Amino acid sequence: MNAFAYLQEVLTEKYDIKPEAIRPEATLEALGLDSLSVAELLFDVGDKFGIDVPDDRTDFKTLGEAAAIVDELIQAKRS
Amino acid sequence: MAGGRRRVFVSGLGLVSPHGSDPAAMFERLYAGESAIRKVRSGSAEFGNDVLMAQSELDPAGMIPKSQLFTMDRVSQMAVVAAYRALATAGLLADDRGPADAGIYMGCGLGGAQAIQDAYSTYYQRRSRKVKPTSVPLIMTNAPAAHISMRYGVLGPSLTYSIACASSAIAIGEAFRAVRDGYLDRALAGGTEAMLNDGSIVAWESLSVLAKEHPDGPAASSRPFAADRSGFVLGEGAAVLVLESEEALRRHDAQPLAEILGYGASSDAHNLTQPALGGQVRAMRSALADAAIEPAAIGYINAHATATPVGDKVEINAVKETFGAHAQRLAISATKSMHGHLVGAAGALELAITVLALQQRRLPPTANLTVPDPACDLDCVPCRGREAPGLEYALSNSFAFGGSNAALIVRRA
Numbered sequence: 361m362n363a364f365a366y367l368q369e370v371l372t373e374k375y376d377i378k379p380e381a382i383r384p385e386a387t388l389e390a391l392g393l394d395s396l397s398v399a400e401l402l403f404d405v406g407d408k409f410g411i412d413v414p415d416d417r418t419d420f421k422t423l424g425e426a427a428a429i430v431d432e433l434i435q436a437k438r439s
Numbered sequence: 440m441a442g443g444r445r446r447v448f449v450s451g452l453g454l455v456s457p458h459g460s461d462p463a464a465m466f467e468r469l470y471a472g473e474s475a476i477r478k479v480r481s482g483s484a485e486f487g488n489d490v491l492m493a494q495s496e497l498d499p500a501g502m503i504p505k506s507q508l509f510t511m512d513r514v515s516q517m518a519v520v521a522a523y524r525a526l527a528t529a530g531l532l533a534d535d536r537g538p539a540d541a542g543i544y545m546g547c548g549l550g551g552a553q554a555i556q557d558a559y560s561t562y563y564q565r566r567s568r569k570v571k572p573t574s575v576p577l578i579m580t581n582a583p584a585a586h587i588s589m590r591y592g593v594l595g596p597s598l599t600y601s602i603a604c605a606s607s608a609i610a611i612g613e614a615f616r617a618v619r620d621g622y623l624d625r626a627l628a629g630g631t632e633a634m635l636n637d638g639s640i641v642a643w644e645s646l647s648v649l650a651k652e653h654p655d656g657p658a659a660s661s662r663p664f665a666a667d668r669s670g671f672v673l674g675e676g677a678a679v680l681v682l683e684s685e686e687a688l689r690r691h692d693a694q695p696l697a698e699i700l701g702y703g704a705s706s707d708a709h710n711l712t713q714p715a716l717g718g719q720v721r722a723m724r725s726a727l728a729d730a731a732i733e734p735a736a737i738g739y740i741n742a743h744a745t746a747t748p749v750g751d752k753v754e755i756n757a758v759k760e761t762f763g764a765h766a767q768r769l770a771i772s773a774t775k776s777m778h779g780h781l782v783g784a785a786g787a788l789e790l791a792i793t794v795l796a797l798q799q800r801r802l803p804p805t806a807n808l809t810v811p812d813p814a815c816d817l818d819c820v821p822c823r824g825r826e827a828p829g830l831e832y833a834l835s836n837s838f839a840f841g842g843s844n845a846a847l848i849v850r851r852a
Contacts, residue, residue, distance in 0.1 A: 376506040392506075399572035400509060406569065 384424030451529025546606030608786025674779025701730025707842030
């Protein structure tokens with residue numbers, strides 16, 4: 361599972377966001393996620409993929425940007 | 440608001456209790472002497488235990504948005520659901536909003552017990568410093584009150600009283616004073632507790648205060664006032680009452696369920712876990728003075744009685760000292776025999792039961808009281824509920840570890 365697919369799953373299941381709203385260009389703010397929700401989301405992502413999203417990589421605005429950073433960290437962990 | 444004491448009424452009642460969420464149905468089950476205590480496997484396969492407990496069913500659907508559930512420990516979810524039901528029965532819920540002018544007074548002993556366990560499990564078992572970012576807001580003891588405020592748009596003070604087993608009795612007492620003395624027109628007052636997770640249970644087990652399973656079965660294991668009592672059974676749940684001034688009640692044409700008349704609180708200054716007669720007597724006398732009624736007016740006491748060998752006897756003696764000859768005429772029952780000990784929610788649930796007893800003029804029994812302790816020789820309403828024609832005033836006791844005592848007096852509306 362890639363990062364975006366997992367984000368889709370969590371945002372639908374846990375945050376109750378409509379699937380059609382979960383697009384790469386959607387900002388987390390527009391999806392109604394406050395800072396605590398974003399922190400929890402990153403925790404879940406880290407838990408799922410066994411990675412740690414460092415504080416200096418959390419300047420993303422959109423879901424696509426967040427997914428790209430997570431994919432990159434997953435790759436870095438594998439190599 | 441100008442001085443003078445105002446009358447304070449209970450206008451709404453919301454429950455998440457071991458006997459369900461409907462107050463009338465809960466009371467019927469209690470009246471029939473039905474225990475909600477079960478034996479449940481708790482903890483890991485490696486070192487778990489079969490534990491006696493009184494669990495509550497929690498279904499937040501329709502009352503808490505799904506997207507908010509991860510921000511609330513079970514203790515907060517139960518409080519928000521109980522508050523919903525309390526506001527709905529008071530007729531104070533419109534378009535999912537509650538009364539903006541109310542205050543919130545909640546009792547809670549431990550806070551987010553499951554979240555505490557989860558965080559420590561991550562730290563110790565997974566050997567990771569990465570615990571959930573929601574850990575602190577899930578754990579904090581004031582989270583239930585905060586969530587009630589946010590969920591229903593309540594703008595008055597949202598306060599949390601953490602006084603172990605007396606938490607919610609004191610929360611209700613303080614709310615009563617705030618409304619009576621004109622600081623607020625209405626308040627949501629009650630308590631919540633959810634510590635039936637194994638990490639909490641082992642701490643209680645170590646204290647050697649929990650009941651042993653009775654030969655008649657798990658449901659018969661909480662036996663206040665009985666010769667063979669062996670301790671208490673933990674329960675979980677939430678109870679929230681809506682308190683309103685007479686004027687506030689009239690403004691929305693609501694029917695009062697009961698009137699709160701008096702509140703007394705005291706400290707033993709004695710021992711962390713052992714109760715003291717003097718402190719309990721002072722709490723009850725203070726409540727009677729506050730209510731400005733004669734001791735002989737009280738027809739029913741919902742006892743704190745947790746079924747520990749020491750505690751029940753002290754309370755009986757405190758009632759004898761407070762009420763004198765009238766102690767032999769009043770009825771006193773311990774409903775913890777059926778719903779267990781809800782700790783921070785105990786006082787609120789028991790006051791709710793007391794309100795229902797006054798309304799229906801029927802007394803819930805002390806279940807399992809087949810062979811009374813000779814030292815508990817008052818009318819403890821053994822085993823079967825009983826009609827109480829003419830019942831006007833009742834008192835509910837709550838005594839906490841740490842030696843904090845509270846008594847509340849209610850009148851039939």
